[in-house]
Amino acid sequence: MTAIVTQDRVILYAQPDGSGTAMKPLSVECNGMADKTHPGPAREVTWGRDEFGRYVPKLTILNPPGGLNTSTVEEDDQGTFSWLSKMFDRVGCFPIQERWYKCGILTGGGWTRTRHFGKMTITQKVLGAGPSREATGAGMFNTFEVSWPYTVEIFKHALAALVVGELNDLNALAVLSDLFPGCTNCAPGYEPDHIIYTGGNASAGSPGDRAELHYSTDGGGTFGVTSTDPFLAGEDIKHILINFINESQFRVIVISGEATGQEKYSDFTLGAEGTSSWSAAVNIGAAAVTAAEWLYYDRLYASSAGDIYVSTDQGETYGAAVYTGVVDINAFAKSPIDGSVWAVGNTNLILQELGQTGVFGAKVGPTGGTTFYSAYVANDGTLYAGNGTSIYASTNSAANVGGWTLLHNFGANKAVKNINCAGGAKSQGGDSQLIRCMVDDTAGGTGAIWESVDGGNSFYEVTTLTNTGYNEAFFSTIDDNLAFIAGDDGVFHKLEPKAI
Numbered sequence: 001m002t003a004i005v006t007q008d009r010v011i012l013y014a015q016p017d018g019s020g021t022a023m024k025p026l027s028v029e030c031n032g033m034a035d036k037t038h039p040g041p042a043r044e045v046t047w048g049r050d051e052f053g054r055y056v057p058k059l060t061i062l063n064p065p066g067g068l069n070t071s072t073v074e075e076d077d078q079g080t081f082s083w084l085s086k087m088f089d090r091v092g093c094f095p096i097q098e099r100w101y102k103c104g105i106l107t108g109g110g111w112t113r114t115r116h117f118g119k120m121t122i123t124q125k126v127l128g129a130g131p132s133r134e135a136t137g138a139g140m141f142n143t144f145e146v147s148w149p150y151t152v153e154i155f156k157h158a159l160a161a162l163v164v165g166e167l168n169d170l171n172a173l174a175v176l177s178d179l180f181p182g183c184t185n186c187a188p189g190y191e192p193d194h195i196i197y198t199g200g201n202a203s204a205g206s207p208g209d210r211a212e213l214h215y216s217t218d219g220g221g222t223f224g225v226t227s228t229d230p231f232l233a234g235e236d237i238k239h240i241l242i243n244f245i246n247e248s249q250f251r252v253i254v255i256s257g258e259a260t261g262q263e264k265y266s267d268f269t270l271g272a273e274g275t276s277s278w279s280a281a282v283n284i285g286a287a288a289v290t291a292a293e294w295l296y297y298d299r300l301y302a303s304s305a306g307d308i309y310v311s312t313d314q315g316e317t318y319g320a321a322v323y324t325g326v327v328d329i330n331a332f333a334k335s336p337i338d339g340s341v342w343a344v345g346n347t348n349l350i351l352q353e354l355g356q357t358g359v360f361g362a363k364v365g366p367t368g369g370t371t372f373y374s375a376y377v378a379n380d381g382t383l384y385a386g387n388g389t390s391i392y393a394s395t396n397s398a399a400n401v402g403g404w405t406l407l408h409n410f411g412a413n414k415a416v417k418n419i420n421c422a423g424g425a426k427s428q429g430g431d432s433q434l435i436r437c438m439v440d441d442t443a444g445g446t447g448a449i450w451e452s453v454d455g456g457n458s459f460y461e462v463t464t465l466t467n468t469g470y471n472e473a474f475f476s477t478i479d480d481n482l483a484f485i486a487g488d489d490g491v492f493h494k495l496e497p498k499a500i
Contacts, residue, residue, distance in 0.1 A: 009101050023454040041065055118433075125144070153348070156497070157451070166492075178190075193219060213254060231254070238288070261286065263289075293366050301341060327345050330371070342377065374437075411441045439482075440471065448467075467491045
């Protein structure tokens, strides 16, 4: 039977101690929230005539929404200067969460759905009516009119095992996740998050076997193998990148794990996602590529032997290294705030490129930091990084060690390989309080997905499925409750809402 959400099973949470601290109930009995209005785009029509002179809609366009999301938070007057009153006086910007508990205590961690109202501000405070003229004792309550730019709905998640048909390690995956406007036919037959490519090692002990590139056009329901393999026998696939190059074609770039730093690409047509025609080999540096990301349409970043290379023609060529170093780089990330590019690597190395100049400057890692495995920048500029066995946050763009905070240590042999913040495009980069990360076990143990809804103050682990290690994760930018994970021994998992 479908679950019905009732008001008595919903409670409001806030962060009275500030961003990245514990989410606490506003109260069980003294706070409520009215209808939440989320304005959508308006439609405008230009009229024309048909052959009989009748009016017909000639052009329909979408106009921006007319305002922010709005509601009213109610609070019983308890004779104190409440947190909401303080935030009104400070003109504060804060999140509030509406948590639904299908079962169990309303102040515990067993919520089923969280609606995160991001960057909320109180726009008006109304003190409750009173005193009364008559001898009555009705309770007084105050109301706070609020507005906020975006809402993110997060569910408790579960992992599902998908069948790729590969027995060897899957090292990489890429998903086409572009969202086109409604009422258009920009990409006929295309559904976002449905086209997936994954690949990995050539068959162990069988040098004659080639690494296969597997693909799905139905969101992982079924997989096939591209018509031709990209590399020669015995060469592994280590990195996969993907991007549209026109309205009906997209490019898939694969990079080998060989010492030559070899890349190949194929342009696929929608409707023929398995028909490949691989380019000649493109060399990137003189050693294996340790990190690669297609961060801008005209800027693809790759690193080999500590050097950074940039392609400005969608991976067709690479010039000389824009940065030369000796420490391996393990990941790149792009900031939604200023468009800067971050590169992180071994021995606590962290670099930043400003303004797409090709100039990378050294920044400062956390005290006691070792190997950086991953980085992510949220919509408020918070920089998250997987370093050693932990996840850290920097609130001053890695300017000094004082800006770093250790959020969570996942334990021996653990490595945070991917970090993401839910919210994607709607929050312009992902909300800093809604963190998800993929944690690998470097000793061959079980990989896992961990999540936080309070900026890393606390983390909870999604119930694991059998695996011997995770290698790569993709978190959708348009579906806040979808991720795919590739791992050792052909494991391919899907993160999705837990059945209610």
